[in-house]
Amino acid sequence: MSQAEGITEFLSELNESDSLSALRSAHSEKSALVFKVDSHPTPIKTFIENFLDKRALLPSEANVVKIDPDKEVSIKFNVGTEVFFVKTFIKSHMNRYYFDMGSKVIQLKRRKEPRFMIPKKWAQTAAILGSSTKPEPIKCNVVDISLGGIRFEITQQHPTYQRDDIIKIKFQIYKRAEVSTMAIIRFILVRPNMNSIVGLEFAEITDVQKERVSHIVQDINMFNANTKQ
Numbered sequence: 092m093s094q095a096e097g098i099t100e101f102l103s104e105l106n107e108s109d110s111l112s113a114l115r116s117a118h119s120e121k122s123a124l125v126f127k128v129d130s131h132p133t134p135i136k137t138f139i140e141n142f143l144d145k146r147a148l149l150p151s152e153a154n155v156v157k158i159d160p161d162k163e164v165s166i167k168f169n170v171g172t173e174v175f176f177v178k179t180f181i182k183s184h185m186n187r188y189y190f191d192m193g194s195k196v197i198q199l200k201r202r203k204e205p206r207f208m209i210p211k212k213w214a215q216t217a218a219i220l221g222s223s224t225k226p227e228p229i230k231c232n233v234v235d236i237s238l239g240g241i242r243f244e245i246t247q248q249h250p251t252y253q254r255d256d257i258i259k260i261k262f263q264i265y266k267r268a269e270v271s272t273m274a275i276i277r278f279i280l281v282r283p284n285m286n287s288i289v290g291l292e293f294a295e296i297t298d299v300q301k302e303r304v305s306h307i308v309q310d311i312n313m314f315n316a317n318t319k320q
Contacts, residue, residue, distance in 0.1 A: 102176075103198050110196035112282045114139065114147060114177075116170040124149075124177075126166040130157045146189040149181075153188045166190075171254045173278050173290075174199040206235040206242070207311040209264060217243060217262035220271075232286075233262050236307060240277070240292040249287070252276055257294060265310055270303045272296040 105113060117124070118139040127134050140150045158164075158181045166177040179194035209215060219229040229250075231243040241262065252258070254276055261271040278290030293304070 103200055105196045105198055107193070108282055108285060109280065110194075111192060112280050113170055113175050113196050113198070114192060115142075115283070116279075116281065117168045117175070118142065118147075120170060122168045122170060124166050124168045126164045126181075128156065128158050128164065129162070130159070142192060143189075145192045146184075147192050149188040149190075151187060154183075154186060158183075158188060170280075171278050206237045207308055207315075208235045209233050210311065210314055213265045215262065215264045218260065219243070219245070219249070220259040220261060231260075231262075233264060234288065236264070236304065236311075238301075238304060238308060240290065241274070243289050243291065245287045245289065252279060252289065254279060258291075260291065264307050267307050267310065268303050270300050270307075272300050 116122075118141075121138050124137050124139065125134050135153070135156055137149050137153045139147045141148045160180055160182045163178060163180055166179065168175050168177070176197045176199065177190065177194050178197065179190040181188050181190050183189075215233050217231040217233045219231060221227050221229075229245060230247050231245050234242040234244050236242075241260075243260070256276045258274055258276065259271070260274050261269055263269040272293055273295040274291035275294050276289055277292050278288075280288040282288070293300075296304075
């Protein structure tokens with residue numbers, strides 16, 4: 092863990108489903124994959140061209156570099172503003188480099204404020220509110236919250252959102268008053284056969300709404316402290 096200019100960074104290993112989702116998002120966004128090998132003086136930059144038989148295939152141009160299949164590499168890539176690493180071995184088959192889709196994926200998490208998971212038994216409601224083009228509210232669950240933002244699990248079919256979209260949200264957690272504010276979509280994780288996760292940064296939030304969020308965080312801290320006793 093490191094801290095600079097008030098931002099805390101730490102690494103979090105993803106489960107199998109979220110690992111696959113991150114790799115699929117990297118493929119759909121044509122995210123750059125960057126890694127180093129001993130045989131090349133500068134970092135190699137490539138991308139995931141396709142998936143086949145549980146393999147992430149790299150484009151044929153990557154073959155100009157000799158890669159040792161017995162040495163593990165750390166591949167860095169971005170999905171939106173989120174940073175990920177894949178710890179894996181790059182292998183070759185039919186003159187194509189690839190790595191296993193089941194490889195370990197680690198997310199570098201950066202946050203100005205710590206996040207707090209919502210206790211499972213707490214009552215809560217949440218929604219992305221409608222607009223002139225998307226009139227119906229989209230029901231959600233709150234995954235976690237911080238003083239600066241929140242993560243929603245979208246529990247129903249929804250329109251396609253994009254990073255940096257500004258949306259209106261509302262949520263009510265445990266015994267606290269409802270919070271209604273604008274938010275910026277900073278992260279989207281589309282998970283096959285599972286609900287999507289969106290990371291949101293509060294925007295245009297009033298002092299009253301900030302205080303309500305602070306009270307929710309205080310409640311969770313108190314709950315966690317009492318649970319550990």
